[in-house]
Amino acid sequence: MNDVFITKAFTYLPNEPVSNDEMETYLGYINGAPSKAKAIILRNNKITTRYYALDKEGNPTHTNAQIAANAVKGLFDDKFRKEDMELLSVGTSSPDQIQPSHASMIHGELDMNKSLAINTASGLCNSGMNALNYGFLSVKAGVHKNAVCVGSERMSAWMTADKFNHEAENLALLEERPIIAFKREFLRWMLSDGAGAFLLEGQPREDEVSLKVEFIDFYSYAHEIEACMYAGTEKQEDGSLKSWADYPSDEWLKQSIFALKQDTKILDKYILVKGAESLRTSFDKHNLDPDTVDHVLAHVSSGYFKEGLKEEFANVGLDFPWEKWFYNLSEVGNIGAGSIFIALEQLMNSGRLKKGEKVLLCVPESGRFSYSCALLTVC
Incomplete structure (x- = not known):
């Protein structure tokens, strides 16, 4: 089995950063009115800028595939040409189409x-890590000499007001308040577009920073917990999901069936606890001493979770001091499957890494609560 190294990383973020005050200029106003939930959500998630593949009229400027391809192109140089690439392994939760x-x-x-x-890995935030794992195992086994791995998202196109206006109109016809459910609107103020490639x-x-991949571990708790984040389906009272294919087509717009939704009640209950449990399992499995970790990159969807995550890790004996943590959420937003790629690229090219240091990656996925972690050594 071969050693595997991340030898280059590149990030592509579309257009210019979008401030909190500008968000509805790009995404539009649902039912023509400013959001009442927006300020509360932004105050908690602590995101100040993000990137959209949209212009100010809400028109698309890039597809997800184009965003990802631009990240891949940034890897090409005189040491690695386009023609040298053997495997392309990618993950996203917002593909441009169901197929291809x-x-x-x-x-x-x-x-x-x-x-x-x-290779395409499906899912949510962990789809990027699954894509990375596929590339890692392929190079490790000698199936391919190299692999390009990508995590990318274009969620802005899912969050424009026109995707929700039919539901608001339907609520008004039913003589209800035309306010979109919090589980649907919540994510409008969280998500961002972009891609990272390794x-x-x-x-x-x-004479360049490379990162040896020591291991990548995955854990799912779907056997214990119902779905939390979902799209193209609707959660029923018993916690099961009813597929879009089982709804009449006229209900797709009336109920925003294809909107990405999150059950915030079970999110708060499980996301941190299970994250700490899974990471503790990996540290025990590999007989790791937490004091040997020099940098901790944990993907969080919101700044709201940062303090709690550190506390939950400490509760299982993984008390990493704040100076070891690296976050860029406030500047780039939550880019789902691309977030951990983009954070690692920023750290990798920051000049802060020293040979022999250990970098820990932690990625939660609230879809039905799955987690991944990886350990890297600076070379």
Whole structure:
């Protein structure tokens, strides 16, 4: 089995950063009125800027595949040409279409004249880590000499007002208040667009920062907990999900069936506790001493969770001091499957890393509560 190294990383964020005050200029006003929940949600999530693949009229400027392809193109240089790529492994929770696969569409955007092995990981935030794991195992097993792994999102197109106006109109016809349910509106003020890409190879680069991938672990708690974040479906009273395919087509817009929704009640109950439980399991499995970790990159959807996450980790014997934590949520927003890629790229190219240091990655996914973690060594 081969050693595997992240030898280069690149981030692509579309257009200019969007401030809190500008958000509804891009996303629009549901039912023509400013959101009453927006200020509360932004105060808690502590995000100040984010990126949208939209112009100020709400028109798309990039597809998800184009955003991801731009991140991939940033990996090409005189040491790694486009023609050298053997595997493209990608993850997203917001593909541009149900089919073809996201990886197929990115490959098509790269203007290549060769075939590739491709892989698309589905899911939510952990789809990026699953894509990374596929590339890691492929290079480790010697199936491919290199792998390009990408986490990308274009959630802004899902959050424009026109996607919710039919539901608001339907509520008004029913003589109810035309206010979209909090579980639907909550995520409008959380999510951002962008992509991060890693190049994985069997050797580190000389005179450049490379990161050896020691392990990547995954944990699912779907056997214990019902779904928390979902789209293309609606949660029933018993906690089960009813698929969009089982609704009459005229209900898709009336109930915003395709909107991304989150059950915030069970989110608060489980997201941190299960994250700490899964990480403790990995530290025990690999017989790791938390004092040997130098940098902690934990993907959080909101600044609201930062203090609680540190506390829950400490409760299971993983008390990392604040100076070891690295966050960029407030500047780039929650980019779902791309967040951990973008945070690691920023740290990797910051000049802060020293040879021999250990970098811990932690990614939660509230879809039905799954988690991943990885340990990297600076070379």
